[in-house]
Amino acid sequence: MSPLVRPGLDQQALLQALRDALGAAHVLIADADDTLERHLVDWRKRYQGQALAIVRPADASQVATVIQLCARFGTSVVPQGGNTSLVGGSVPDATGTQIVLNLSRLNRVLAVDPANLSITVEAGCLLATVQSAAADAGLLFPLSLASEGSCTIGGNLATNAGGTQVLRYGTARELCLGLEAVTAQGDIWHGLQGLRKDNTGYDLRDLLIGSEGTLGIITAATLRLYPRPKGQATALLACPDMSAAVALLERARYHLDAGLTAYEVMAHLPLQLVQQHHPDVARVMATLTSEDGALPAWVILLDNCSNESEVHAQQRLQALLEQAMQDGLLTQATLASNASQRQAMWHLRETIPLSERAEGLMVKHDIGVPTSAMAVFINDTEQAIKARWPQARIICFGHLGDGNLHYNVQAPPDQSSGDASRAFEHAVNEVVFDHVQRFHGTLSAEHGIGVLRRDELVKRKPAVALSMMRAIKQALDPAGTLNPGRVL
């Protein structure tokens, strides 16, 4: 790759122009300030970049100015929200020539419209801020994920974030009604609207959503809100095998319908790790363990919401579970009888990544397969991995209701560092992604492509789709100004 700017004078001129436009206080030079490091390293600390500057525009108009200036100077831009990408999507490359466009100052809630069940927010709002603003109006913004206290809604939309309530409410894409965005030419597209239906031309909104900042910079969004459920019932269930867990999911969909808001799965091993590293947190599973203290093969965490009452939510769930128990789909069940028990159950699920981290490096995957193929996929992939690396450990958990698993593999001890570890990562990716492909699945269900999965995408995505994607990128950003090297 050739450098995008001529070093020296041009860079100084760009920086000066940026300072003139945004004010010197909002054009930060990383060299001068170690506290800026967090803008240059990704969440998992796999990618360390450098930047010419980190700029913090105040509004869409200043974002447009930044893009215009960068385009004029042939400098590329890396948009950044909360910098919580798990695939290296929001840090600059190592050249030190890129501008990091941090959107954290675009943090206003612009409007809440209860009669239209919608909210309009700027892109730099934390996801938690959007949730709170909805709650303050007695409504629900249902997007919910682990990093909600630090990720931004702009990043959620740019990566089409998923999370724990997709089953009922959909991903970030399905929660978005309208967008405001800045194009690669530095024009503002005013596409904010609160309509449920609009068939006036190509779906630019959904094209920008999930494009990871490579086709435009999202500066604001109008989002769907929902009534808050009046009651919620949460259960922790022991399933004998994955077939039973999938059969129970099918029944839950029929029986609970839209009430079913979450259906999470946790395998034996990740739960063991929680027991080991966070025994207090694991205590909520006490009733699910056998007399000799053994954990079940799979534990399901299920939420049923009701628009009537807490009691109604409980009764509907209880009826489902009693029948499922009789039919052998589950062996034990615990219903949360109050809010703190419910939180304890969710805390178990949320503590898995932490417990996993205590065990050292994992090769992580965020894969999806149709739920009807899940049991065979799980079985075949595990067999293939164990056949080749008998000592590898598989940490499997995730959003079974959406067919989405976090499928992490730990190398055998003799391949856990250095070159051997890199070779293991490469080889185990091959095995996992080959199986995903065989079952018509996806190599990235919710985390996106970023840098981490780019080569894999190019290798496995159908050539026709790649060629359409490249044509679109070339059409909308011919100079390669926006987040180059991500996705494609």
Added chain:
Amino acid sequence: MSPLVRPGLDQQALLQALRDALGAAHVLIADADDTLERHLVDWRKRYQGQALAIVRPADASQVATVIQLCARFGTSVVPQGGNTSLVGGSVPDATGTQIVLNLSRLNRVLAVDPANLSITVEAGCLLATVQSAAADAGLLFPLSLASEGSCTIGGNLATNAGGTQVLRYGTARELCLGLEAVTAQGDIWHGLQGLRKDNTGYDLRDLLIGSEGTLGIITAATLRLYPRPKGQATALLACPDMSAAVALLERARYHLDAGLTAYEVMAHLPLQLVQQHHPDVARVMATLTSEDGALPAWVILLDNCSNESEVHAQQRLQALLEQAMQDGLLTQATLASNASQRQAMWHLRETIPLSERAEGLMVKHDIGVPTSAMAVFINDTEQAIKARWPQARIICFGHLGDGNLHYNVQAPPDQSSGDASRAFEHAVNEVVFDHVQRFHGTLSAEHGIGVLRRDELVKRKPAVALSMMRAIKQALDPAGTLNPGRVL
């Protein structure tokens, strides 16, 4: 516009190549057969075209061949499903040089996957066929609209069809998981998949959906299925004014949540027309009329579904209506007590277009505004129309739950034919669309752009959006092979 083909020899060579590829029986020459007329005239009989031939490929591979041949001969292609477009989207232009690509032979249901709640069908399947295939598996495909017995699922997706259950289940876009499509280069994109989450690159699926055959030819789709509701309650309600109708909608969303599957509105005048032309059908409103036989200002048709039972659906609805009645949001209510009463209520709604037709020509609009702006929009637009044309009649009905109205205006008697009628159409469009724009609405909520709304789109869509759309069209179909003159 310059002609796309050199007449004569080239056309004959193309026809011969098409015959060789599809068999002579599936390359139909309109001149030779009057029964082909239905492929050349649109549903509303506003657009009469000519075609070089109507071709009927058997599968995606033959569709690809047709596109390759047409591209090679510089001939453009008009894809056609059930030819039920209301905006002239699926008939050829008047030049007689275009190829009509009729997809009716791609009519197989390829797979039903109950455990994944999905169905895979070819594009030429009638919507009713998809609904039946789902029902045969005990499941629901919720897309439902007036032309479901003659429109195809490919057309529904190409135009992002809406209908009566969008409120709960979304438009065609939201019901689609994966697509197979043929590009302008005649390549097949194999994008059929049954995943709820997939973040591997740009959203080509949603870009093709709603692009009206101008970016690719949809040949098959994997669609979401839902559990069939176990009970349904339907009510016909009299509302004193639009503010009350919108306030009742807001309550219904809170109280019924996902149970609320339809919320249709019908104004006084269209109901009068049903009374006049189809008195038997209007009888279902008997309990809503006042003692002197006057109809209410607005009638609401509401469906509440339950995943528990018929009784549960009724009880929940009844509780909502009792409170709303006390609070003055409605003045009369009739609940259907059996399936035939429910059908009679829906038949009332469905008979409006027929009754309207008996009254002569209407200037039709398919507009949307945020529901929170609906009452003011209705009031202001009516005032503006009546101020200028006191004798104009406004026939207003539609999907209030989605903020989508069919807002049709009949010219005063002295402007109902010839040049005066065309001038009236132009002028009333201006008034309606100006108001739509003022309330941040859409000039086409569910019917799309086609030919009918193209000039209006270019006039009213933000320039930045138009320029992105043109860049995408140019990138994916530089030769203009696919449905030229539609949308853009």
